[in-house]
Amino acid sequence: MGSRTRENPLAALAALAGLLVAASVGLIFFYVPTDADQGFSQRIFYIHVPVALTAYAFFAWGAWKALRHLWKREPGADLESYVAIHQGVIFGVLTLLTGSLWAKISWGHWWLWSESQLVLFLVLFLFYGAYFMLRYSVEPGPARANMCAVYALFGVVLIPISFLAIRLANQLIHPVVFTLQGPQMSGSMFFTFCVSLAAMLTLAVTLFHVELAGKRLDSRLRELRELLA
Amino acid sequence: MLAVTAAEKYVAAAYGIVFLVVLVYVLIIALKLGRLERELDELTGRVRQPREAEAQRREQVPVG
Numbered sequence: 097m098g099s100r101t102r103e104n105p106l107a108a109l110a111a112l113a114g115l116l117v118a119a120s121v122g123l124i125f126f127y128v129p130t131d132a133d134q135g136f137s138q139r140i141f142y143i144h145v146p147v148a149l150t151a152y153a154f155f156a157w158g159a160w161k162a163l164r165h166l167w168k169r170e171p172g173a174d175l176e177s178y179v180a181i182h183q184g185v186i187f188g189v190l191t192l193l194t195g196s197l198w199a200k201i202s203w204g205h206w207w208l209w210s211e212s213q214l215v216l217f218l219v220l221f222l223f224y225g226a227y228f229m230l231r232y233s234v235e236p237g238p239a240r241a242n243m244c245a246v247y248a249l250f251g252v253v254l255i256p257i258s259f260l261a262i263r264l265a266n267q268l269i270h271p272v273v274f275t276l277q278g279p280q281m282s283g284s285m286f287f288t289f290c291v292s293l294a295a296m297l298t299l300a301v302t303l304f305h306v307e308l309a310g311k312r313l314d315s316r317l318r319e320l321r322e323l324l325a
Numbered sequence: 326m327l328a329v330t331a332a333e334k335y336v337a338a339a340y341g342i343v344f345l346v347v348l349v350y351v352l353i354i355a356l357k358l359g360r361l362e363r364e365l366d367e368l369t370g371r372v373r374q375p376r377e378a379e380a381q382r383r384e385q386v387p388v389g
Binding site: 121135136137139140143144147186189190193194197198200201299303306307310313314317320321324 | 330331332333335336338339340342343346347350351354357358361364365368371372
């Protein structure tokens with residue numbers, strides 16, 4: 097098994113993701129104490145926040161790859177940017193769904209338009225959702241790659257705004273757990289959160305590499321088909 | 326029967342949605358990889374066919 101994972105690092109990454117996900121589920125349901133304020137529903141925090149941070153990370157990674165495409169003309173950077181944004185959108189959907197469930201049980205509403213962080217996250221999500229409309233409305237080629245890269249870079253501006261919205265708006269309905277004084281939770285809760293975040297990031301990186309490998313194989317097969325035609 | 330609170334239902338729904346979406350995503354990727362494998366088989370067949378025909382033709386040439 098050792099040599100097999102050395103030959104195929106993606107299999108090792110997938111195994112690590114599986115282990116971390118299993119560990120985080122175990123910690124969330126059997127180790128971490130129930131929150132005194134919110135009760136059992138606070139356990140949504142351990143999946144909602146890591147999923148949201150993973151979405152931000154992949155939007156940022158997509159923008160970084162877009163910059164590499166425009167700046168260094170790095171081969172394959174356009175495809176990597178596209179796959180990263182795709183991952184970001186998937187995790188964005190999960191953030192909105194888990195957030196809505198948490199909002200319903202905590203605030204009694206599925207959605208609050210008065211909450212700037214929710215609205216800004218929705219704007220960020222819709223912005224990157226529209227990225228696919230742009231990508232699939234232009235013929236493949238260098239022009240499409242450049243347009244998509246510029247669009248992905250514009251979106252990155254929304255990430256820090258969305259992230260800091262709650263602090264800028266100074267509204268306290270949406271909980272603020274991470275402050276300048278550090279995480280406002282017990283050690284066991286912070287440990288569980290860190291394992292959960294590591295699990296989500298590893299899972300997303302694994303899915304990113306699987307999708308990227310599929311896309312690369314698809315483009316090589318298309319080239320081969322054209323050569324044989 | 327086990328009594329389930331509203332909070333437990335919402336927590337189960339949140340975790341269930343995440344795992345369901347990941348599962349659907351993996352299934353879609355698996356279907357795409359299956360399609361790519363079929364395409365690869367087809368292209369391999371197209372490359373192999375003329376070569377095999379050529380080899381057969383060479384075998385049929387009388388020698389001497």
